[in-house]
Amino acid sequence: MTSNLGLSVLAPDGIPEIRPGDDLAALVVAALAPVDGDVVLVTSKVVSKAEGRLRPGTDRAAAVESELAAPGARVVARRGPTTIVRTRLGLTMAAAGVDASNVEPGSVLLLPADPDGTARLLRREIAARTGANVAVVVTDTAGRAWRTGQTDIAIGAAGLVVLDDHSGRSDRYGNELVVTAPALADELAGAAELAQGKLAGRPFALVRGRADLVLAATEDGPGAAALVRGEGEDLFGYGAREAVVRALAGHPADRPPFGAPASAEEVAAAVAVVLGTAPEPVDGGLAVRPDPRLAPLAFAHGWSVDHGLVASRQEGAEKAVIRPVTP
Template identity: 65%
Template sequence: MNRLEVLSPDGVPEVRAGDDLVDLFLTAIDGEVEVADGDVVVVTSKVVSKAEGRVRSGDRDGALAAETARVVARRGPTTIVRTRHGFTMAAAGIDASNVELGSIVLLPLDPDASARALRATLRERTGRNVGVIVTDTAGRAWREGQTDMAVGAAGLLVAEEYAGRTDPHGNPLAVTAPAVADEIAGAAELAQGKLAGRPFALVRGRADLVLPAGEDGPGAVALVRAEGGDLFGFGAREAVVRALAGDPADRRPFGAPASADELADALRLVTGADVRLEDGGLRVAVPHSGAWPGAVAALAFAHGWVVGDNQDPNVAHLLPPGP
């Protein structure tokens, strides 16, 4: 039988800039449970940010630009962005809840560094080797509601690697890699709640994920897909706009260049063009000049190709990107 315990203490006071989070945590659990080797201590990013002085006066809109690497999508009042950390989140994770009216809380500057500092201090004061996760709440593109995820981690395997193993039926596992740090974050949130004033949790039962003392591991940043590594670098509407605009800075979010066959199929579907492979590129003869250059150029850009020099208004030469 496998058992997972999640304990979240009551009685944590309002956190202010400069507060000692480890002291607050140990005081809250005193008399209830003792920290043990292999435990995972979970801390919300909200209190980490408060302790680190990341509270600001104002509203989300006023702080959004400085916390944004680029906009992924907009729908009415909601803006989804990629943050400086690499997270894709609504309003860059800026929070106006559980904070004084007229104030907002920004994400920690470096959540992994925050987790490492907390882990080291817990080791110093308790003599125990634990993992630490800093969490925040995020939505999911294809599901309603939100769940907590790891934005910072230390001393923990953040993902289990099953590729190369086989299941009990003998089937090979190719890409299975449970994001266990996110799973622990979600389990902790069930005990913490959103309005109960319980920013800490202690998770017991997965000591196998905790790294030896002195090894902090890759951190939660290891769970962030590289720019262009996901299939949805822009929202649906935004992808159309960015492809038509053709800003070179937007090439990376569209991902790796497509094959010649994939681009050729898209060109035929959209423009009805005669597309042929020619000299390592594509020769595109568009039957209606109105479809060129806009549609062909936009398709080439979105697929990672470039438009070569051309003298004929009805013929385009598309080239794969250089090395």
């Protein structure tokens, strides 16, 4: 049995400038007239404006530093004037998502305080005013590792299947899928941005044709937060330069982005590459000749140096021991 799937995207003109306190739900309903099964997409920019996240001043760097003061926020990488930040929400974005485009001169705009919460509220308000069961996505623009250019992603969502995990399924050739998981919310955000554009003043969009992704009215789902990897789960928790600096500094608070301790086999291979000698297994750890490079190497792999020296069974010389760090 075959099925035909059609998709349409609407992003209307004529949306007025959004001000603090504006009723976004009323504006969305008037502009889009959503019905059951539609996906409503709203840019984070107008959400932030309506929620009063505009800050006076043109010093974007100062606003970024202010965002970095939030619990859980940290610098991932810096390159010249560009600062990549993992925000308090777990989003990894240039300038912590602080934006100076499409805002009044002399001001900058911060990301919404709770994008998933805003999506849930908008969904309820749209249902109350129209009776329609829709999904809502709050979108923002982000760059991507390894790729030039930006695309829109979902930073907030409600009533939507945000991720389609294919693990355990088989393709048409019988191959079992292991890691395939389309980020449906991000794909919808990208589709909407094609119709919205960056400079056309179309902050609202409606995608029709994927009612299968819209959850029951009583179920909001996990939100876009489900698309954020936890600290330590991202293979690129620091930029290349920053990873070297953090490992050399060896501060305990910098451990989480490096992830869980690596296996003994992986650490032994790294030691052999860096120090040019293979370590010996010893009492739950690895023994190798003392070397100033050993501590940062161990730190980067979730291990640490046991400062007690041991005698090598093979050579009789004292050797340093490294062991995995326990929580």
